[in-house]
Amino acid sequence: MSGKSNVSKRYTAEFKRDAIALVRSSLHRNVTEIARELRVSPEGLRGWVKQDWTDRGEGPAGALTTDEREELRRVRRELAEVKKANEILVKAAAFFAKEIVK
Numbered sequence: 001m002s003g004k005s006n007v008s009k010r011y012t013a014e015f016k017r018d019a020i021a022l023v024r025s026s027l028h029r030n031v032t033e034i035a036r037e038l039r040v041s042p043e044g045l046r047g048w049v050k051q052d053w054t055d056r057g058e059g060p061a062g063a064l065t066t067d068e069r070e071e072l073r074r075v076r077r078e079l080a081e082v083k084k085a086n087e088i089l090v091k092a093a094a095f096f097a098k099e100i101v102k
Contacts, residue, residue: 011040019045020052 011019023034023045031049035042054063064072 009040016048020049023049 019034019038019040022038023031026034031046032042035045038045050059051066053059055065055067
């Protein structure tokens with residue numbers, strides 16, 4: 001059995017901010033070396049750095065900023081609630097329509 005866990009770790013915003021700053025300021029070290037030193041996955045650290053570039057307006061065209069991602073998540077959740085409410089109203093209208101016809 002390997003020593004790795006499938007449990008996702010959560011890092012504070014401050015830790016992520018410091019890790020990103022370390023990557024940006026390290027001219028002679030790559031992300032993998034820094035990730036090993038910080039005991040985070042290299043893919044995770046690369047993702048944080050990439051998102052930071054996007055948040056600063058330096059990312060690829062069409063990439064969503066952190067704020068835009070949060071807004072999209074909120075709007076999708078809200079849409080799901082509205083769809084559920086609409087479905088309930090449709091069923092209630094059908095029920096009451098049957099009762100009126102009787």
